[in-house]
Amino acid sequence: MSKINEVKELVEAGKSKKIGAAVQEALDAGSQPGDILQAMVDSMSVVGEKFSAGEIFVPEMLIAAKAMSKGVDVLRPLMAGDNSASLGTCIIGTVAGDLHDIGKNLVSMMIESAGFTVVDLGVDVSAEKFVAAIKENENVTLVACSGLLTTTMPALKEAVATIKASGLTGFKVIVGGAPVTPEYAAEIGADGYAADAGSAAVKAKELVM
Amino acid sequence: MNQRENFFAMLEGRKPEFIPNIMEVYKICIFGADRADQPLVGGLDAFGVNWVVTKEGEMPEPNRFMFEDIADWKEYVHFPDVDALGIEEAAKIELADVNRDEVIVNVYSPTGLFERLAAFMGFENALCSLVEDPESCQEFFEAFADYKIACMNRFIDAFQPDVITYFDDLATANGLFMSPAVYRSVIKPSHKRIIEAVTSRGVIFNQHTCGKCEKIIEDYVEMGAKMWSSAQVSNDLDGILEKYQGRLIVEGGWDSSGPASYNDATVEDIIAETVRCAKQYGPKGNFIFLPTLLNENGNAIFVGDPRLAPMIEAWHTVDKL
Numbered sequence: 001m002s003k004i005n006e007v008k009e010l011v012e013a014g015k016s017k018k019i020g021a022a023v024q025e026a027l028d029a030g031s032q033p034g035d036i037l038q039a040m041v042d043s044m045s046v047v048g049e050k051f052s053a054g055e056i057f058v059p060e061m062l063i064a065a066k067a068m069s070k071g072v073d074v075l076r077p078l079m080a081g082d083n084s085a086s087l088g089t090c091i092i093g094t095v096a097g098d099l100h101d102i103g104k105n106l107v108s109m110m111i112e113s114a115g116f117t118v119v120d121l122g123v124d125v126s127a128e129k130f131v132a133a134i135k136e137n138e139n140v141t142l143v144a145c146s147g148l149l150t151t152t153m154p155a156l157k158e159a160v161a162t163i164k165a166s167g168l169t170g171f172k173v174i175v176g177g178a179p180v181t182p183e184y185a186a187e188i189g190a191d192g193y194a195a196d197a198g199s200a201a202v203k204a205k206e207l208v209m
Numbered sequence: 210m211n212q213r214e215n216f217f218a219m220l221e222g223r224k225p226e227f228i229p230n231i232m233e234v235y236k237i238c239i240f241g242a243d244r245a246d247q248p249l250v251g252g253l254d255a256f257g258v259n260w261v262v263t264k265e266g267e268m269p270e271p272n273r274f275m276f277e278d279i280a281d282w283k284e285y286v287h288f289p290d291v292d293a294l295g296i297e298e299a300a301k302i303e304l305a306d307v308n309r310d311e312v313i314v315n316v317y318s319p320t321g322l323f324e325r326l327a328a329f330m331g332f333e334n335a336l337c338s339l340v341e342d343p344e345s346c347q348e349f350f351e352a353f354a355d356y357k358i359a360c361m362n363r364f365i366d367a368f369q370p371d372v373i374t375y376f377d378d379l380a381t382a383n384g385l386f387m388s389p390a391v392y393r394s395v396i397k398p399s400h401k402r403i404i405e406a407v408t409s410r411g412v413i414f415n416q417h418t419c420g421k422c423e424k425i426i427e428d429y430v431e432m433g434a435k436m437w438s439s440a441q442v443s444n445d446l447d448g449i450l451e452k453y454q455g456r457l458i459v460e461g462g463w464d465s466s467g468p469a470s471y472n473d474a475t476v477e478d479i480i481a482e483t484v485r486c487a488k489q490y491g492p493k494g495n496f497i498f499l500p501t502l503l504n505e506n507g508n509a510i511f512v513g514d515p516r517l518a519p520m521i522e523a524w525h526t527v528d529k530l
Contacts, residue, residue: 099261122272
């Protein structure tokens with residue numbers, strides 16, 4: 001098996017203790033950092049698809065994302081200043097009044113694994129804070145707003161409306177969370193909706209590419 | 210039949226006279242849980258986890274973890290002295306006005322095995338631990354089950370309950386957090402011990418799991434659970450009600466992610482959902498109605514809401530059997 005294929009398999013299997021050495025071996029064997037990164041992104045796409053299809057569960061997805069993150073740590077010094085593979089910056093947060101972060105964190109990991117630089121604003125994020133983060137960060141291509149509760153759906157609506165009314169451009173807005181439907185996402189003016197973390201990464205790429 | 214007689218008819222698989230709702234069938238007791246599991250008003254619990262109160266309920270303070278590596282749990286987890294929790298005092302206060310001939314005494318026991326692990330180390334760390342270090346997780350669950358069983362025995366002695374409702378949310382709206390195989394190998398052995406500790410004392414075990422958990426309902430029944438709440442519509446409720454008639458009471462039914470649970474749901478929305486639950490699930494005979502009606506202050510059942518009265522009236526009026 002080629003070293004780069006070994007890296008792919010280790011990411012899919014979530015072997016974070018072995019991935020660093022495997023990435024280094026791939027580099028030593030002559031693979032380019034960008035190619036290794038792409039291999040890991042491809043692996044995470046497979047992981048996301050398997051999750052969306054119900055073939056794997058949250059823990060398996062989490063450990064795969066963790067493994068990729070460890071692999072990226074090895075590549076990072078070699079790729080400083082090289083943004084060619086980046087899909088831009090994603091601002092993500094759970095909307096005002098909602099403290100739930102599990103779904104948001106899973107989406108954050110999968111979006112990062114897809115090639116975005118993620119700025120995670122955490123939970124209970126006001127509409128104004130989303131707008132401020134878009135202004136403060138460079139190359140924002142995606143804003144992801146999460147809401148778990150039916151009671152915070154109005155806050156999700158307000159967040160999308162405030163972001164859209166800010167006059168800022170160059171990004172798409174994606175929403176999700178248990179009570180959110182594609183119809184509701186469209187109704188409140190979001191550009192995209194995803195039902196789970198795996199499909200969020202797919203949708204995110206589709207929106208910005 | 211009164212509520213109590215009707216409940217036991219359902220439990221025993223006989224035809225009930227009416228389909229109950231949780232607001233009328235139970236005396237729900239939560240003061241024991243306040244001392245043993247999570248403080249009702251927030252703050253530090255007996256383990257040192259800080260709980261924050263939201264309008265929708267309580268949760269461990271986000272991003273504040275006691276430990277991040279499950280292998281370290283013994284260094285950080287110090288089990289409270291069950292004798293010092295004050296469960297007997299809690300029972301005296303809470304049972305002062307209960308009429309045991311009329312209603313079912315239902316003691317809540319929140320923060321089950323997985324939820325407790327997540328309370329200590331956060332959901333992501335807990336979930337990763339289940340597959341990265343299952344041995345340490347099993348060891349933790351065994352130790353926590355010992356604590357939980359000690360608390361259950363105190364609850365049973367002090368409250369003399371008919372039902373204990375044990376809360377462990379193992380699922381999202383889309384499916385289980387972990388695979389059924391991981392649940393069965395890592396969590397279930399300790400879960401089984403907790404259920405058997407309750408049922409061996411003649412108390413009915415009600416398993417609370419939100420989300421789409423239908424893949425492990427059979428496990429719950431096999432271990433001795435006689436009830437499941439809060440059964441959400443992401444599961445095949447019709448199929449489950451039919452399959453387990455006479456063996457499992459299903460408590461729930463409300464579409465808690467749908468329009469009837471929106472803050473601004475109209476009385477008409479709420480009545481329509483009430484009637485749907487009544488007509489769809491009531492005829493099966495092993496169903497208890499558990500609505501999730503929310504407003505800007507939280508769960509209507511606890512904070513009050515003018516829409517509750519027409520909802521209950523609709524429930525009483527509609528033909529359910």
